[in-house]
Amino acid sequence: MNRTLILLFHPDITKSRANAALAAAARQLPDTEVIDMQARYPGGQVGMFTDGAAEAEMLLGASRIVLQFPIQWYSSPALLKAWQDAVLTRMYYVKASTEGARLAGTPLMIAATAGNVAEAYGPGGQNHYTISEIMTPLKAMAHRCGLPWHAPHILFAAGHLSDGALADAAAHYVTALKRFAAWAPAPVAVSPSILQNEGV
Numbered sequence: 001m002n003r004t005l006i007l008l009f010h011p012d013i014t015k016s017r018a019n020a021a022l023a024a025a026a027r028q029l030p031d032t033e034v035i036d037m038q039a040r041y042p043g044g045q046v047g048m049f050t051d052g053a054a055e056a057e058m059l060l061g062a063s064r065i066v067l068q069f070p071i072q073w074y075s076s077p078a079l080l081k082a083w084q085d086a087v088l089t090r091m092y093y094v095k096a097s098t099e100g101a102r103l104a105g106t107p108l109m110i111a112a113t114a115g116n117v118a119e120a121y122g123p124g125g126q127n128h129y130t131i132s133e134i135m136t137p138l139k140a141m142a143h144r145c146g147l148p149w150h151a152p153h154i155l156f157a158a159g160h161l162s163d164g165a166l167a168d169a170a171a172h173y174v175t176a177l178k179r180f181a182a183w184a185p186a187p188v189a190v191s192p193s194i195l196q197n198e199g200v
Ligand SMILES: Cc1cc2nc3c(=O)[nH]c(=O)nc-3n(C[C@H](O)[C@H](O)[C@H](O)COP(=O)(O)O)c2cc1C
Pocket: 010, 015, 016, 017, 018, 019, 020, 069, 070, 071, 072, 073, 074, 075, 113, 114, 115, 116, 117, 158, 159
């Protein structure tokens, strides 16, 4: 199995320029599937049991996972949180030994677009905090779930790119996805904490 699963969380991909271009480029890659999660869950609700089994199966069929989204208010769109609450809670708390333990070890990469420029992110910049700091909750999620964390792929100034710059960004994304596919992190031992039910 060599399959890259890209879960795209854009509130309205029909109005997207950046994420639409990146997703279109990614879809050209072999062994790569892009799932428009907003189209899958137009109401924004993800059910732990009604939808969770299919979501878990999709994740367990992947060799690596990309979560792609536009940064909104220094975070990810609400649907990604709804997906975490339903799918990861199911996999790591309700069915930790049969689902979570099997997903552990699957590499994870964040692919995010930001409206602001790179210099805005950091002390002295308009947004003060670095992208790495803003990614902390997702990094903590990856750590808890035993998903090896690959350096995120960030496209800055995503709302202001010329057609040429957007084409370059799409090509860079393809390169990043290939690099991610070639990445071989150290195997993750299933730690007792992955199997620990914390009372959900
Ligand atoms: C509600 C909302 C909040 C946003 N918050 C941020 C933000 O915190 N930081 C940032 O750099 N850009 C922010 N943006 C800009 C988006 O990240 C940017 O428009 C998007 O990445 C462009 O991608 P798209 O063409 O696929 O929509 C925000 C946009 C919206 C609509």
